[in-house]
Amino acid sequence: MILILKSGVTQEQIDHVIERVESMGFAAHLSRGTYRTIIGIIGDEDKTRVAPLRAIAGVADVLPVLPPYKLASREAHPQDSVIQVGSTSVGGGHLAMIAGPCSVEEPERMDRIADSIKASGANILRGGAFKPRTSPYAFQGLGEEGLKILRATGDRYQLPVVTEVTDPRNVALIADYADMLQIGARNMQNFVLLTEVGRTSKPVLLKRGMSATVSDLLMCAEYILSQGNSQVVLCERGVRGFDSATRNLFDVAAVALVKQLSHLPIIVDPSHATGRPDLIPACALAGLAAGADGVHIEVHDCPEEAKSDGPQALLPEQYHELMQQMKAVASVLHKQVAA
Ligand code: PEP
Ligand code: MN
Numbered sequence: 001m002i003l004i005l006k007s008g009v010t011q012e013q014i015d016h017v018i019e020r021v022e023s024m025g026f027a028a029h030l031s032r033g034t035y036r037t038i039i040g041i042i043g044d045e046d047k048t049r050v051a052p053l054r055a056i057a058g059v060a061d062v063l064p065v066l067p068p069y070k071l072a073s074r075e076a077h078p079q080d081s082v083i084q085v086g087s088t089s090v091g092g093g094h095l096a097m098i099a100g101p102c103s104v105e106e107p108e109r110m111d112r113i114a115d116s117i118k119a120s121g122a123n124i125l126r127g128g129a130f131k132p133r134t135s136p137y138a139f140q141g142l143g144e145e146g147l148k149i150l151r152a153t154g155d156r157y158q159l160p161v162v163t164e165v166t167d168p169r170n171v172a173l174i175a176d177y178a179d180m181l182q183i184g185a186r187n188m189q190n191f192v193l194l195t196e197v198g199r200t201s202k203p204v205l206l207k208r209g210m211s212a213t214v215s216d217l218l219m220c221a222e223y224i225l226s227q228g229n230s231q232v233v234l235c236e237r238g239v240r241g242f243d244s245a246t247r248n249l250f251d252v253a254a255v256a257l258v259k260q261l262s263h264l265p266i267i268v269d270p271s272h273a274t275g276r277p278d279l280i281p282a283c284a285l286a287g288l289a290a291g292a293d294g295v296h297i298e299v300h301d302c303p304e305e306a307k308s309d310g311p312q313a314l315l316p317e318q319y320h321e322l323m324q325q326m327k328a329v330a331s332v333l334h335k336q337v338a339a
Pocket of ligand 2: 272298309
């Protein structure tokens, strides 16, 4: 940690800063420049971080040397993490191809969708049983019945399943059925929920909040990791922009940036990022080119009958065509889409 002192700081203030730093158990290293004086603090940065150093008179700024997300950082773990979701590996060159309807629907429809996405090359089935809806009057999901349908479909087609958990009270129930727990954008900073999924042994798909910075996302991953669950996959699903032409603003640079900052896999969700089937293929391919470890896409066999997010769903044949293109990009990048 480095303290930058204010210009015109008095000797008395400098002495006081050093005294405070030493009284907290850290060593202080003073360096006087022509215009500014700085003090380097030597000690455990986690402890210095929580100290209210900026409140000391004469201190202009406090600059951390290490990122605040210690466990999620690439510094802590230089190799790419590979996360196991049932039989599917994610990260380190293995792509997660997650597909399925927004909400779990009736078993026959789930079968049709699972059958088609599996044939196209998807390796994880998705579907929400507990839906976080903007309106309390919108379809809220089938609940436990939906979990049973999703599990049965996944088993029938030998696809691991991911579904969203919206409430800390449901974590144990959902962990009984799902291979992976999704934390949605609206809950990214629900710290109680993050702590709860961090206590399970299930991999977690953590979606970026719609107004979250990359650092916020990594700090939320840190919540899960700090509870002992090291199986976190991040997801860029677009952030709120000013232009309603697309549902959200797909932040493809965030993918490349996260790959630098963290060892955790990151996938892209062009369905929620764009909200437009015509733009999903371009963003899926761009995400892979930026280094994404997978692509999450909503697929429905009859979007006009979908219980949620129908307008953004790809038809099975559109998904099939996109998968051919994604596999071509994957092979150029020497990445694999494992069955
Ligand atoms: C979803 O996956 O259907 C969903 C609600 O996603 P998000 O949290 O990204 O909006
Ligand atoms: Mn959706």
